[in-house]
Amino acid sequence: MIPELGHYALVLALFVALVQSGVPLAGAATGNAAWMGVARPAAVAQMLLVLVAYGALTWAHVVSDFSVMNVVQNSHSAKPMLYKVSGVWGNHEGSMMLWIVMLTVFGAAVAVFGRNLPPTLKARVLAVQGLVGIGFLLFILTTSNPFIRVVPAPLDGNDLNPLLQDPGLAFHPPFLYAGYVGFSIAFSFAVAALIEGRVDPAWARWVRPWTLAAWSTLTAGIALGSWWAYYELGWGGWWYWDPVENASFMPWLAGTALLHSAIVVEKRDALKTWTILLAIITFSLSLMGTFLVRSGILTSVHAFAVDPARGVFILVLLGIATGGSLLLYSLRAPSLKAGGLFAPISREGSLVLNNLLLSTATATVFIGTLYPLFLDVLKLGKVSVGAPFFNATFVPVAIPMVIAMVVGPFLAWKRGDLPGALTRLWSAGVAVVVCVAIAAYITNGGGPLLALVGIALAAWAFFGSLAEFAERIRLFRVPLKDSWTRAAHLPRSAWGMTIAHACLGISILGMTGTSAWQTEVIQAMKPGETAQLAAYSVRFDSVAEVQGANFRAEEGVFTVTKDGALIATLKPQRRSYPVTRMTTTESAIHTTVFSDVYIALGDPTQNGTAWIVRLYHHPLVPWIWLGALGMMAGGLVSLSDRRFRVGAPERRRAAKPTLQPAE
Template identity: 60%
Template sequence: MIAEIGHFALVLALCVALVQAVVPLVGAGRGNAAWMNVAGPAATLQFLFIAVAFGALTNAYVTSDFSLMNVAQNSHTDKPMLYKVAGVWGNHEGSLLLWITILALFGFAVTLFGRNLPPGLKSRALAVQAMISVGFLAFILLTSNPFARLEPPPVNGQGLNPMLQDPGLAFHPPFLYLGYVGFSMAFSFAIAALLEGRVDAAWARWVRPWTLAAWVFLTAGIVLGSWWAYYTLGWGGWWYWDPVENASFMPWLAGTALLHSAIVVEKRDALKSWTILLAIVAFGLSLLGTFLVRSGVLTSVHAFATDPARGVFILLLLCAAVGGSLTLYAARAPAMKMGGLFAPVSREGALLLNNVLMATGAATVLLGTLYPLIADALNLGKVSVGPPFFNAVFLPLMAPMVLVMAAAPMMSWKRGDLAGVLGRLKFIAALALGVAMLVWFLQGGSAGPWWTGAGFALAVWLGLGTLWDLTERIGLFSRPAGALARAAKLPNSAWGMVLGHFGLAVFIVGLTASSAWTTEHIQSQKLGETILVGGFGVTLKSVDQVPGPNYTATRATFEISRDGKAIDVMTPEKRMYRQPPRPTTTASIRSGFTGDLYVVIGDPDPKGGWVTRLYFNPCIPWLWAGSLLLIIGGLISLADRRHRVGAPTRAASAAAKA
């Protein structure tokens, strides 16, 4: 009965979404306040109905209701409760319901926190948001019903893919979807602005917090996914340019560009058309990621669906949303006023340059991701586009972006003094060059990768340049008296920028060191044998069979020593799950300031040993620390009170005069 309530709630949500998509939009066009006011209650009601449906499916998983086909195919009574709950979104139907729930949640959030929004903009944005909901609710009801019954119900379920039975599943997809779907709100505001024919500083002030929230969630989702892959796949890496990884990275790049271009719209009333286009592209790339995961064109642990009918449906949604929005953009964007003018050398110019570089990077990743699929569809043969292509094409695009990031905050709006900015950064430039030379010397000149020194130099340039800009803002050296008071008065957005940019510098250190200097040892290791890795002695002490809640594990015990002295014990596992019967690998990781010791146990060797894989990954913790700083910086910026106040005073007064 609860399942039927959930199914009926989805039908009611579709009906409400249809009303929300039409009535407020027509009301905004006619200036009818009563019709526009329908948007808020409809968004609230839609969210409540979808929340009931999501709760009903969660209840089915928690109680192991195998009369539902979805539960029978993806759960088992032996699963720990965490994975029963996380299993709700560990499949196509459930993850799609999570997507729709988050979509409705953002609409509901606009009704709660958007009370100061102009009525016309708010009603149009919620109507566009409802149009997206209509498409996805139709998709789930017509092709992917999570409440389909199974007669007769089995005694037990088939279980969840063991690769997904990990805490990562409980957190990675929800954060990723909050990011994906969060960009729908920026998209809805962009379409609403096109329909209204007005993009100004007030619009940028409204759209920035929603974009920033989506960006923070997507960053957290990508980082959690990388960490999950790092410790469960057993190959010692955290990113492989997998097509589904790329599907999340592309909207992140577009969203990052959108955040920065919205600042220019707000501060200088410029880059309006470009900002609108970025909002469309960011959500369009999110929909593309959904298509890749659910169409069956990819084979991956990330992919859910293999039914071509579902792929066609989501492709139609993608074409309708992106094609319709770009058509509207082509019709309305030329009519927008250009706004404030600026010189190429200015803060606006620097932000635009970085926007173009990020957009080009996203296009590069898009090309590398889709080209093999297109070539296969046209019978041009199997084409593999992997890390060598992306590393050779994408990373060089990011180097000039990092160079500009350190200098851009020091430039003036409208017209900047490039020579003056570089003069203020000359000592940091000299230090960065010195670091590059030192790294080159320490790795033995050409014995190591040539780009290692460049990577560390970029990190020093960005990190110290960001801190130097902060010291100048608060007058730490020029006016030391009262510097702390001035620091306390800096807006949250300034502190968020400092932490975000510095976090990227820390991330670059981890990326460069782990890519250039990782050491790997794969061998057959006997009990009592010691292998030297990264200055550590790794001794295999024992291998035992241990039971788990729904698996049996082969657990190895390694003693870790340094300079002949035991300092730690590591216990990696190789697990065999009972239902479905499938092996997985769980690495044991010892993290330190200089890097990670990474240990994996494999299969037994016929000669009495065990296959072991031992890695030392330099500065990998710096990757996670830098990512965390990015997220914290985004959260601090999101807490800026100006996002809650609304439109700038000057924009409001200008509108009143008009």
């Protein structure tokens, strides 16, 4: 009965979405306040109905209701409870439910918290959000119904993909989807602005917090996905330029450009049409990522290999959303009033350069990801595009982007002084030279030259951001008490910007260290043998069978020492899941502040006396995720700025009239 309740709630949500998308639009066009007012309760009602449906599907998984096909195909009675819950979104139908949950939650958030939005703009934003909801609700109900019954019900299920039975996959998709879907709000604001024919600084102020929320959660989602792939897949890497990884990276790049472009609209009333276009492109790239993992054209650990007909449906949705919005853009954008003028050397100019480089980086990843797929689909041959291509094309664009990111905040609005800005960055320049010298000394000049470039870039981003913050509070130029007072009164958006930019430098440092100076040893080892890994000795002590909740495993025991001192005892596993008949690698990692010792136990040799063991030493690799989480934290700190709480300048109470003395 509960699955039927969930199905019925989805159908009702579709009808509510139809009302939400039609009535407020008509009300905004005719000036009917009552019709426009329908948008708010409709958005909330749609969210509640979708949550009921999602709760019904979760209940079916938790109680192992094997009369529901989705539960049969993706669960098992012996599966741990955490993975019964996360298994709800560990499949195509459930992940689409999570998508629509995020969509309606963001829509309801605008309805509830957007009190200061102009009524016509709010009605149109929620109507566009309702239109997007119609498309995905139709998709779920017609092609991906998660509540289909099985008669007769089997005694047990087929279990979840073992690769997804991991805490990282329990948290990675919700953050990723919140980022993907959060950009739908920026898209809805852009389309609503095109319909109204007005984009102004107030519009930018309203759209920025939603874009910032989506960007922050997408940052967390990408970082968690990278971390999961690093420790779960046993290959020892943190980024593979996999097409599905790229599908999440592209909207992140475009969303970063959108954030910075919206600042120019808010501060200088410029770059209006460009910001609108970025909002459309960012959400379109999010939709493209949804298409890639559900079209059947990819073979990836991240992809859902499903009926290609479902991919065609999403491709139609992508075409309607992107094509329709771009058509509206072509018709209405030329009529938007141009903003203020500015010199090329200015704060606005640096943000424009930032946007151009981010857009170029996005286009580079887009071409490298989709070109081989297009050739394959059109039967024109197979082309392999891997890490060498992306490293050779993306990195040269990223270097000037990071350099400009640091210099830009030192420039004045409208017209800046580049020599003066560089002069004020002298402390960051000194820090860069010192860091490069230290890196060269520690490594004795080992590693590629680009490694030192990476160290310089990381130091420039980190210390340049701190220098900009010091400039804001006039550190060492006024008494420390005054600097502290200035810091306490800075807007939280300024704090957030400093944290995010500085933490980007931390991530770059981690990427550089592990890429340039990692050590890899792959060899067959017998119990009792020792291998050298960088400065460590790794002894293979033993291997034994262990029994898990729904798997059996071979567990190796390795002792890691350095200069005779015990560092760690690591126990990697090679797990076998009898229901799915799949084998996974569970690596064991010893993490310090400065490096990881990473061990993965592979297959036994033919005679069964030795095992293939992968040993890695990754310098600075933890800093990749530390920096990424710091970037997300910077976004959340900016989001807490009181100016963004209502999306518009704060209302002021009318001052009480004072009695004037009679003359």
